[in-house]
Amino acid sequence: MGGAPVRHPDGGRGIESNFMPKGRVSIFVTCIVDQVFPKVGLAMAEVLEHAGYEVDFPRAQTCCGQPAFNSGYRDEARQVARHFLDVFQGAEYIVVPSGSCAAMISHHFADLGLSTQNIEGRTLEFSEFLTNVAKVDDVGARYNATVTYHDSCHALRELKIKDGPRRLLANVKGLTLREMDAAEECCGFGGTFSVKFPEISGAMARTKIDSILKTEATTVVSIDSSCLMQLEGAIRRAGLPIRTMHLAEILASR
Amino acid sequence: MSTAPEKIKDTIANADLQKAIYTATGRLMSHRAASIAPDALDGYQELRTAAHEIKRHAIENLDYYLEQFERNVASHGGKAVFCADANDVADFVLDLAKKRGAHLIVKSKSMTTEEIDLNERLEHHNLESVETDLGEYILQLAHQRPYHIVAPALHMTRYEVADLFTERLGTEREVVIEKQTKIARSVLREKFLAADIGISGANFLVADSGAVVVVENEGNARLTTSAPKIHIAIAGIEKLIPRAQDLPLFLKLLGRSATGQAMTVYTSFLAGPRREDEIDGPDEFYVVLLDNGRTKLLADPMKRESLFCIRCGACLNHCPVYRKIGGHNYPWIYSGPIGKIITPQFHGVMHDPWLPFASSLCGACAEVCPVKIDIPKLLLQLRTEVVEAKSQEGQGGSERRGFRMYAWLMRHPKLFRIFGKIGAKFSPHPREGAWIRRLPRFMRVGPLRNWIAQRDLPPPAKKSFHDLWRKR
Numbered sequence: 010m011g012g013a014p015v016r017h018p019d020g021g022r023g024i025e026s027n028f029m030p031k032g033r034v035s036i037f038v039t040c041i042v043d044q045v046f047p048k049v050g051l052a053m054a055e056v057l058e059h060a061g062y063e064v065d066f067p068r069a070q071t072c073c074g075q076p077a078f079n080s081g082y083r084d085e086a087r088q089v090a091r092h093f094l095d096v097f098q099g100a101e102y103i104v105v106p107s108g109s110c111a112a113m114i115s116h117h118f119a120d121l122g123l124s125t126q127n128i129e130g131r132t133l134e135f136s137e138f139l140t141n142v143a144k145v146d147d148v149g150a151r152y153n154a155t156v157t158y159h160d161s162c163h164a165l166r167e168l169k170i171k172d173g174p175r176r177l178l179a180n181v182k183g184l185t186l187r188e189m190d191a192a193e194e195c196c197g198f199g200g201t202f203s204v205k206f207p208e209i210s211g212a213m214a215r216t217k218i219d220s221i222l223k224t225e226a227t228t229v230v231s232i233d234s235s236c237l238m239q240l241e242g243a244i245r246r247a248g249l250p251i252r253t254m255h256l257a258e259i260l261a262s263r
Numbered sequence: 264m265s266t267a268p269e270k271i272k273d274t275i276a277n278a279d280l281q282k283a284i285y286t287a288t289g290r291l292m293s294h295r296a297a298s299i300a301p302d303a304l305d306g307y308q309e310l311r312t313a314a315h316e317i318k319r320h321a322i323e324n325l326d327y328y329l330e331q332f333e334r335n336v337a338s339h340g341g342k343a344v345f346c347a348d349a350n351d352v353a354d355f356v357l358d359l360a361k362k363r364g365a366h367l368i369v370k371s372k373s374m375t376t377e378e379i380d381l382n383e384r385l386e387h388h389n390l391e392s393v394e395t396d397l398g399e400y401i402l403q404l405a406h407q408r409p410y411h412i413v414a415p416a417l418h419m420t421r422y423e424v425a426d427l428f429t430e431r432l433g434t435e436r437e438v439v440i441e442k443q444t445k446i447a448r449s450v451l452r453e454k455f456l457a458a459d460i461g462i463s464g465a466n467f468l469v470a471d472s473g474a475v476v477v478v479e480n481e482g483n484a485r486l487t488t489s490a491p492k493i494h495i496a497i498a499g500i501e502k503l504i505p506r507a508q509d510l511p512l513f514l515k516l517l518g519r520s521a522t523g524q525a526m527t528v529y530t531s532f533l534a535g536p537r538r539e540d541e542i543d544g545p546d547e548f549y550v551v552l553l554d555n556g557r558t559k560l561l562a563d564p565m566k567r568e569s570l571f572c573i574r575c576g577a578c579l580n581h582c583p584v585y586r587k588i589g590g591h592n593y594p595w596i597y598s599g600p601i602g603k604i605i606t607p608q609f610h611g612v613m614h615d616p617w618l619p620f621a622s623s624l625c626g627a628c629a630e631v632c633p634v635k636i637d638i639p640k641l642l643l644q645l646r647t648e649v650v651e652a653k654s655q656e657g658q659g660g661s662e663r664r665g666f667r668m669y670a671w672l673m674r675h676p677k678l679f680r681i682f683g684k685i686g687a688k689f690s691p692h693p694r695e696g697a698w699i700r701r702l703p704r705f706m707r708v709g710p711l712r713n714w715i716a717q718r719d720l721p722p723p724a725k726k727s728f729h730d731l732w733r734k735r
Contacts, residue, residue, distance in 0.1 A: 038728045042728060043728040043729060044683050044686075044687075044723050044728075045721050045723055045724055046721070047724045047726065047727055047731050050728040050731075050732075051735075054732075066732050068676070068729065069676040071673040071674075072669075072673045074670075074673070076666075077669060077670060078643070079643065079646070080620075080646065080666065081646030081647040081648075081651075082663070082666040083647055084670075085667060085669065085670035088671075088673075088674060089670050089673040092673060092674045120640075120643075162623070162624070162627070163624075163626070166625070166627070166630055167626065193627075194583055194627075195583045195623045195625035195627065197623060198623065199622065199623025200624075201710070202620065202621075202622065202623045202624070203713075203714065204710035204711075204713040204714050205620055205713070206271075206584075207713040207714065207716050207717045208271060208272050208275050208716075208717070209271065209584055209587050209588060210623070210717065211716075211717030211718060212275045212587045213583050213584075213587060214718065216285070216583075216586075216587075238721055239718065241698070242714070242720060243719075245698050245700075245719040246700070246717070246719050
């Protein structure tokens, strides 16, 4: 695992010495990050700027519509998705700190009968943007801890994101990445599933946490704040000494 | 039932049962993974795609293949019998039993016969019908339904089986599995020899050869299909595959997906009754082709994909929900992800409207399905249908109003931000860095109450990203 850090034509001093932005990215921070975990959005913006991109935040953004879509309310989801498309019309790249929301936009807007021509291939989950577009595997971060990575389901299975976040983590100085045996198992969030079937959802979280505990990692990392909300909620309830961090927060640590 | 069964909580609270389910499904998962690894099998993904396409073709041309199959069964001296529903099947079997003076039936494992409660229907008419698959036999003694499509007694420990055998068979308490098998075998051997009729299911019906294919590991299906004078194979019409040459593909996928076996111990090809020069085999051979609602599914081009299923059980093993709630909390004998998509289609979405929602949509099922059924997509479709049906029946008003409000708010960003601020103001404020563990009484309702029942809740941020970005 782990490729060589990306070298730039300025002689390898790294990404900080760039004058001209490499491009402009519009960030969609998602409703949960906006309202509950704003630091994740700031961390993402910081990492993107550090990687040489100009960051634009379209202020009229709200939600991707997934809560309605997953609950069977397609008309309502379509209205929200249309609003999203209006807000992000003309964006060069749309970068999202969530595999689930990114998959909603890139995969399921089409299921709502919407034309996604304008955003196709340009809507990317945050780690996906770093590794595939910016071609950065090492953002120059430092974080002293043993961490384990939770594959969020939609990132893993819909966006096929598996190695990218691990490469980014492996290149963080001071960080040890330890795999858990149930890395690919769902945390039990599932949007409204978590409150429609609380007992099942809670039991799924606890199974996941057992797997995290076995790694002896002190921090669990994900690219989806909703998974982390579920896991941290259950971790706190159990009184366990494990932190949860979004990948962006780790990569913004110096 | 209209809501999820309360006993889900009991299943989750039962630590021994939880361990049994998690361990057994986990073992099946790792066996499968090893058997499809690149060093064990070439081109697994290509095989899945091919299987999906063949199933699609077969299902889209089912009328043609059913006729072809019927002709070929007849050419071997057998008879295909079309049955519309459970009553039709029971009538056919009862009628035949009456004509031939039959009293005892041996059965090999078949989910299709479970689907139509065949044993109960036959017993009601004083026909003894004995399950001969060990797991099914245990369940028949225990008066239970299969817990799992492939491993029906997955939830039972050998100690429970020991008690059951002592109680029902009067044998001495035996906790060693091999010895328990011996006990069952000695009882069942007598049944095989005395049986008048053998009933099996079918894993595949091969149209161009007229063969019924049955895979198994215990040899009981081979005995069931060859010892009694009369054999009846009962299969859903979706079991058809076009050609014998398609079989290797499906056999490669079925054993591996189900139990991680490259090939099951027995693979039987049944084509008609015993020929004159043959020693073994039945004198009469029937294949019951059961509809029981399947043609309803055929009508919908998207949802008919559910008929591609080859009943390997991989989606159950990999489903984090099945692994928590087990196989007896689903409304029908088909449990797990596949049960979640076929039950509402057979029974109508309003029969168990909660069912398609009991999923985190993690997609593990679709990832392991050997015929690539897009289960999450079908769940989403069924959710939409439940919402529509509820709307027509005047139900679900508050949820619908909630989502309308949500959609309206999300199209009005300024109001969304104001609402966010109001929410943050009224939310409980735990000490710095802490999450909410208790809600004020007026908030202890609906989703918030259900969240807090299991987990702490993060308080809304004092300043939203919008606020923080503006100040940057």
